[in-house]
Amino acid sequence: MILQTPLIAQLVSDAERLQHQYEFLSYGLTAAWVILVVYVLMMVARERKLKREIASLRAMLEEKKGSSPNRGATYDSP
Amino acid sequence: MREKILYVLGIAALAILAWNINGIARLPEETQQGVTFKIIFFHVPMWAAAMTAACAALLASVGFLVTKNFRFDAAAVAVTEVGLAFTTVGLVTGSIWGREIWGIWWTWDARLTSALVCWLLYAGYLMLRKAIEEPTQRATFAAVFSIFAFLDVPIVVFSIKWWRTQHPAPVFWAGGSFPPDWTKHLMWNMLAMLLLGIVMVAVRLRQEEAQREIDSLRRTAHAL
Numbered sequence: 430m431i432l433q434t435p436l437i438a439q440l441v442s443d444a445e446r447l448q449h450q451y452e453f454l455s456y457g458l459t460a461a462w463v464i465l466v467v468y469v470l471m472m473v474a475r476e477r478k479l480k481r482e483i484a485s486l487r488a489m490l491e492e493k494k495g496s497s498p499n500r501g502a503t504y505d506s507p
Numbered sequence: 508m509r510e511k512i513l514y515v516l517g518i519a520a521l522a523i524l525a526w527n528i529n530g531i532a533r534l535p536e537e538t539q540q541g542v543t544f545k546i547i548f549f550h551v552p553m554w555a556a557a558m559t560a561a562c563a564a565l566l567a568s569v570g571f572l573v574t575k576n577f578r579f580d581a582a583a584v585a586v587t588e589v590g591l592a593f594t595t596v597g598l599v600t601g602s603i604w605g606r607e608i609w610g611i612w613w614t615w616d617a618r619l620t621s622a623l624v625c626w627l628l629y630a631g632y633l634m635l636r637k638a639i640e641e642p643t644q645r646a647t648f649a650a651v652f653s654i655f656a657f658l659d660v661p662i663v664v665f666s667i668k669w670w671r672t673q674h675p676a677p678v679f680w681a682g683g684s685f686p687p688d689w690t691k692h693l694m695w696n697m698l699a700m701l702l703l704g705i706v707m708v709a710v711r712l713r714q715e716e717a718q719r720e721i722d723s724l725r726r727t728a729h730a731l
Contacts, residue, residue: 450541453607457546460599461553465703468592472710479717486724493731 513706520702527695534689546604548693552700553597558660560590560704561629565657568650580646581715582708583653584636589707591629593700598626601674609673617666618674625663628656642722 527548537544567583570576601619606612613619632652639645667676678685685693 450543453543454545457600457603461549461596464596475714482721490728
């Protein structure tokens with residue numbers, strides 16, 4: 430019993446140390462992936478916004494070309 | 508075709524990472540730092556990818572100043588932005604690792620300070636681009652600033668050789684030791700991060716092209 434007590438204490442201390450180390454390892458890995466995922470999501474959002482903007486500009490241009498009175502006119506230099 | 512290549516590269520990067528993480532988890536504990544040391548398998552590849560991006564940004568910026576071709580400017584902004592994301596991860600993982608091993612989140616030693624300055628410079632580059640409207644002026648100023656920002660990169664890399672720092676000396680090229688099977692896992696992660704970086708840069712580059720198309724459509728709309 431007397432011999433077992435320091436051994437148990439040592440085991441508990443090792444387990445605590447290991448748990449602490451795993452905790453920091455998981456913080457590091459989580460931070461790394463969260464930052465990268467947030468960046469990728471920002472890129473996806475920007476991509477969608479750009480596509481929407483291109484589509485709306487193209488639609489606007491088509492509309493303007495369709496309604497323009499000078500449609501098909503050429504520019505004559507003086 | 509380009510889309511397909513990007514998908515293949517992205518899937519390859521994620522597959523390498525998934526397979527490699529499994530291998531890293533099976534590695535034994537490091538004698539002094541225990542399992543926390545395994546942060547190195549992400550911290551170092553992130554910095555390697557970030558420094559590669561900085562080199563690419565330098566080349567693209569010089570390319571723009573020499574040729575005045577806007578494709579170089581687009582490449583410079585794409586690699587700088589992706590590189591900044593990797594630098595952020597490198598700084599954060601390093602800080603968490605430092606908290607466990609040194610007992611502090613941050614210290615103003617040469618390596619950490621130059622790394623933070625590097626982050627600030629490249630963040631400044633992106634802010635500078637937002638502040639200038641005229642495209643040619645924006646690209647020229649940004650290219651010159653990017654070349655100036657790159658001056659910090661050799662300081663970041665070699666600071667641990669040049670000065671005594673809290674950050675450990677280099678493991679790979681200053682007499683440090685790293686077991687071959689650990690090196691293998693580190694190299695695989697570096698490859699995965701570089702592939703991931705290439706995919707992100709390609710997507711970002713496509714966005715720059717889309718932005719140019721928007722600018723051109725706007726000009727056409729104004730002319731009508």
